[in-house]
Amino acid sequence: MKFGVDYRKIRAVSALGFLSGDNYGYYNFDGSFTGVPFADFLLGLPINTSVDGVKNDNDGRSNHYNAYAQDSFRVSDKLTLEYGLRFEFHPGYIDANGNIGNFDPTRPKSGAVLYPDGAQSTLAPEFLQSFNACPQLGSTDGPTINGAPCTPVLSASQAHFPNYLRDAPKRFVPRFGFAYRPFGEKTVFRGGFGVFNTEVLGSIYYALTGTLQSNTRTYNNINSQGQPIFQWPETQLPGLGAISPLGTAYFGTANQLNWKDPYAMQWDFSIDRDLGNQTGMRISYIGMRTRDLVWSPNLDQSYYSTTYYVDQPLSSRPFPNWGVVNTRANGANADYNSLQVEVNHRLRGGVTFDSTYTLAKNLADNQGYAADHFADENSGHRTMDLYNLKHEYGDVYGTRRHRWITTAIYDLPIGRGRKFGSNMNRFADAAVGGWQLSSIFLWQSGPYETPYFTGGDPSGTGSGVIGRDQAPDLIGNPNLSNPNRNDWFNLNSFMCPATPGWQPGTACLIGSGPGYAPPIGRFGTAGISSVLGPGTVNVNAGLAKYFSITERVRIKIEGSFTNILNHTNLADPVLAIDSSSVGQITAAQGADFGGYRTGQLGARIEF
Numbered sequence: 001m002k003f004g005v006d007y008r009k010i011r012a013v014s015a016l017g018f019l020s021g022d023n024y025g026y027y028n029f030d031g032s033f034t035g036v037p038f039a040d041f042l043l044g045l046p047i048n049t050s051v052d053g054v055k056n057d058n059d060g061r062s063n064h065y066n067a068y069a070q071d072s073f074r075v076s077d078k079l080t081l082e083y084g085l086r087f088e089f090h091p092g093y094i095d096a097n098g099n100i101g102n103f104d105p106t107r108p109k110s111g112a113v114l115y116p117d118g119a120q121s122t123l124a125p126e127f128l129q130s131f132n133a134c135p136q137l138g139s140t141d142g143p144t145i146n147g148a149p150c151t152p153v154l155s156a157s158q159a160h161f162p163n164y165l166r167d168a169p170k171r172f173v174p175r176f177g178f179a180y181r182p183f184g185e186k187t188v189f190r191g192g193f194g195v196f197n198t199e200v201l202g203s204i205y206y207a208l209t210g211t212l213q214s215n216t217r218t219y220n221n222i223n224s225q226g227q228p229i230f231q232w233p234e235t236q237l238p239g240l241g242a243i244s245p246l247g248t249a250y251f252g253t254a255n256q257l258n259w260k261d262p263y264a265m266q267w268d269f270s271i272d273r274d275l276g277n278q279t280g281m282r283i284s285y286i287g288m289r290t291r292d293l294v295w296s297p298n299l300d301q302s303y304y305s306t307t308y309y310v311d312q313p314l315s316s317r318p319f320p321n322w323g324v325v326n327t328r329a330n331g332a333n334a335d336y337n338s339l340q341v342e343v344n345h346r347l348r349g350g351v352t353f354d355s356t357y358t359l360a361k362n363l364a365d366n367q368g369y370a371a372d373h374f375a376d377e378n379s380g381h382r383t384m385d386l387y388n389l390k391h392e393y394g395d396v397y398g399t400r401r402h403r404w405i406t407t408a409i410y411d412l413p414i415g416r417g418r419k420f421g422s423n424m425n426r427f428a429d430a431a432v433g434g435w436q437l438s439s440i441f442l443w444q445s446g447p448y449e450t451p452y453f454t455g456g457d458p459s460g461t462g463s464g465v466i467g468r469d470q471a472p473d474l475i476g477n478p479n480l481s482n483p484n485r486n487d488w489f490n491l492n493s494f495m496c497p498a499t500p501g502w503q504p505g506t507a508c509l510i511g512s513g514p515g516y517a518p519p520i521g522r523f524g525t526a527g528i529s530s531v532l533g534p535g536t537v538n539v540n541a542g543l544a545k546y547f548s549i550t551e552r553v554r555i556k557i558e559g560s561f562t563n564i565l566n567h568t569n570l571a572d573p574v575l576a577i578d579s580s581s582v583g584q585i586t587a588a589q590g591a592d593f594g595g596y597r598t599g600q601l602g603a604r605i606e607f
Contacts, residue, residue: 006066012093012202016057016210018050018252025051025235033228044232045221051235052216055122060093060100060205062164070175082177088197089171090261092164093205098122100205101212102165103254103325105299109148111319113251115212116163117155124215128153131249132321145246146313146320153212165208166259171197173263186274191267198262200377204294207253207328207378216252217244218323220465224311226514246321247314254299254327262330262377264290278346286338293332294379295366297386298466299325304387305460306521308512312460324466328378332366332389334396350411350418355404362399365389369452369469370575371397371528382468385459385523391471394528395448400535403444410437430547438560440540442592448529451478451494453578456508458497460519464511471524472508472577473497478531485585488573489531496577497524505580534570534585536594538563553607560600562593569594 019026029040032047040046070084093100098119104112113133115123120137134142134150138158142150156163177192210216219236221228230236236244270284300319302312314320338360345353368381369392385391413419415433416426424433453472457464464470476493483489496508498520509516544558563569569589574581588595 001069001071003069004067006064008064008066010062010064010093010201012058012060012062012205014058014202014206016054016099016214018052018054018210018214018216021050022052022054025049027235032222032226045228046232046235047222048218048220049235050216050218052210052214053124054210054214056097056099056210056213058099058206058209059096060202060209061096062091062093062205064091064199065089078181080179082175082192084175086173086175086197087170088173088199088261089168090197090199091162091168092166092255092259093202094163095205095209099210099213100165100208102161102208102257103211103251103299103327104154104159104257105254105319105325105327106257107149107152109319110151111299111322111325112152112154112159113212114154114156114159114161114165116165117157120155122213123153124213126243127212127215127217127249130217130244130246132246147315148320151321161257164205166255166257169260171261171263173197188272189270190272191269193265193267196264196266198264198377200261200294203376203378204255204259204328208255211251211253216250218248218250219244220248220310222310222512224308224512226512226516244323247317248323249321250324250326251322252324252326253296254325256327256329256331258330260292260330262290262292262294264288278348280344282340282342284340284342286336286340288334288336290334290336290364292330293334293364293366293375294328294330294377295332295383295389296326296328296368296379296381297383297389298463298468299327299386301386301463302461304521306519307460308519309457309460309462309465310512326382332364332379333393334362334364334366336360336362336399347409350413351408352410353406353408355406357402357404358400359402360399361401362396363393364396365393365528367394367397367450367528368392369450369471369528371450372572372575374398384463384468384470385461388523391523392528394450394530397447397449397529400444400447404442405444406439406441408439408441411435412437435543435545438542438544440538442536442538442594444536444592446533446535447572449531449533449572449575450528451489451526451531451575451577451582453496453508453576455578456496456510456516457512458508458510458520459523460521463523470508471497471526473524474526474530483534485570486583488534488570488583488585491577491583494526494577497522504577505582507578531573531575533572534589536569536589536592537567538569538592538594539565539567540593553605555603555605557603558601560602561597562599563595563597566597 027046029037031037068086073081098116102114173195175194180189266288268286342356366379412435416429452469472494478493491504496502542560547555571587
C-alpha cells in the first residue's frame with residue numbers, strides 16, 4: 001500500500017477593479033441617439049454610465065487538504081489490478097480585509113446578502129439602500145416595497161456560513177484500473193475508472209470581492225421611447241445622488257451557497273498490441289462525464305414576456321428591488337466520448353514516429369452564446385436564459401471531431417557509421433553526415449461555432465438589455481458545401497427572431513426604442529455550435545546535427561520551421577449576425593502553429 005498527503009497554503013492577491021474608470025466613472029456612447037457614437041459623445045448623451053468606490057484590493061487566503069491511499073495487486077502473471085481512494089477538501093478563500101459578499105436567493109422576493117464576521121464597517125450604506133436593505137444589520141424587519149420584504153444583511157455567523165460565505169463539502173474520489181494479458185506478452189487489455197475533483201482557485205473567490213463594499217452603480221440612459229433621460233454634466237438618473245433607484249442594484253458576482261467543486265468521472269478501455277519490428281498499436285475508447293460545472297445566470301431574470309422589459313413592473317422580477325444578480329452556480333454538465341488509434345515505432349533503421357487519430361464528441365451546457373473558448377472555473381460566456389440551461393447544450397468550441405497528428409524523427413542514412421558513406425573522411429562527414437530530420441504533421445477538422453446577436457431582447461426577460469449574447473432563429477442548414485473566406489456559412493439560415501424582412505448584417509431591433517419590434521416572449525431557436533469552422537493542415541519540420549569537439553563537449557546546430565508549406569489556415573468567421581462582416585473570415589489561425597511560415601536557426605554547446 002502507498003499513502004500520501006498534500007497540504008497547500010494558498011494566497012490570491014490582485015488589484016480590485018470593476019470598470020475602466022472605477023471610482024472616476026465609466027461612460028458608454030454607442031450612437032443610440034444620433035446614429036454616430038462620437039456625435040452622442042459631443043452631445044453628452046451616454047447610453048449608460050457606471051461608477052463604483054473601490055476601498056481594498058483582493059487578499060484571499062485558504063488552506064487545501066488532500067490525502068490518498070492506493071495499491072497495486074498482481075493477481076497472476078496475466079492480471080494486475082490498481083485501486084485507490086483520494087480525499088479532497090478545498091475551503092473557500094477568506095479575505096484579509098473582509099472585502100467579500102454573497103447573495104442568498106433562498107428568501108423569496110427579497111433574497112439576503114452575506115458579509116464576513118466583523119467586516120460591517122466595509123459595507124457601502126448607499127448600496128444597501130439601493131435594494132431596500134433592512135434598516136438594522138442582521139434584522140428581517142423593514143418596509144415592504146414592490147411586493148418584496150426588505151433584504152436582510154447578515155454576517156456569516158448569522159447566516160450559519162463560514163467566513164468564505166459558502167459551503168465547501170469534503171469529497172472522496174475512487175480510482176480503479178487493470179491490465180490483462182490473456183495471450184502472452186504481445187497483447188494487453190487495459191481499463192480504468194476514476195473520479196477526479198477539480199480544484200477551483202482564485203477566480204471564484206474574486207467573483208465575491210467588492211460586491212457589498214464598492215457601491216457599483218449602473219444607469220441606463222434610455223426610456224421606453226428611446227429618448228435619453230439625462231445629459232452631461234449629469235451622469236446618473238436625476239435626483240438620486242449616490243443611491244441608485246430600486247430595481248437597478250447590481251450584484252456581481254455571487255457564488256452558489258451550497259457550492260460543490262466540479263468533478264469528472266473518467267473511464268477508458270484499450271487494446272495494446274506489439275506488431276513486431278519495434279512497432280506497437282493501441283486502440284482506445286475514452287469517456288468522461290463532468291458534473292457540477294460552473295454556469296453564469298442572472299438570478300433576477302424576468303420570465304418570458306411580450307412586454308418591453310423596461311416597461312414591466314418591478315414586481316415581475318424574482319427579486320423586485322434588485323436589477324441584475326449575476327452568479328456562479330453549479331449544475332452544468334459536459335460529456336466527452338472518443339475513439340483513439342495510436343501507432344508508434346521506436347528507433348530502428350533511423351526512424352522513430354508516433355501517429356494518433358482521434359474521433360471525439362464533446363458536449364457541454366456552460367459555454368454560453370458566442371462560445372469561442374474553453375470554459376474555465378468561471379464558466380464560459382454569461383448564460384442567456386436562467387430558466388433553460390439545456391438550450392445551451394452543444395458541441396464544445398475547440399474540441400475537433402477529427403484530429404490526426406504524427407510526429408517523426410529520421411536519422412538521415414548518410415555519414416560515418418551509417419548506410420551510405422560509412423567510411424567517408426572526417427571532414428566530409430562534418431559537412432554532410434549525421435543530420436537528423438524531424439517533423440510534426442497535423443490535420444484536424446474545424447471547431448464548432450455559434451452565431452449570435454447583441455442588443456435585442458426578443459424574450460422580454462431583460463437578458464439582451466443587460467448585454468447577454470442572444471440566440472437567433474435557425475431556419476435552414478447553416479453549412480455550405482463549398483465555403484470560402486468571404487462566405488463561410490449560409491447567412492440565410494439565421495434570422496432575427498420572428499422579424500419578417502430582416503436582413504443579415506443589420507441590427508435585431510427587438511425591445512424598446514423607436515423602430516424596435518415588440519418582444520415575442522421567447523429566445524431564438526438556434527442552438528449552440530450550429531456552424532463548423534475551418535480546419536487545420538500543418539507541417540512543422542526541423543533539421544539538426546551534432547558536432548563532437550571532445551568526448552564530453554559537442555555542438556548542436558539546428559533549423560526549424562512552423563507551417564513549412566506556408567499553407568493558409570483560416571481563422572474563425574465573424575459570427576455576429578448583426579455585423580456587416582457576418583460570415584467573413586479576415587485572418588489566419590494562430591493556434592497549433594497554423595499561422596504563416598516562421599523559421600529559426602540555433603546553436604548550443606552541450607557538455
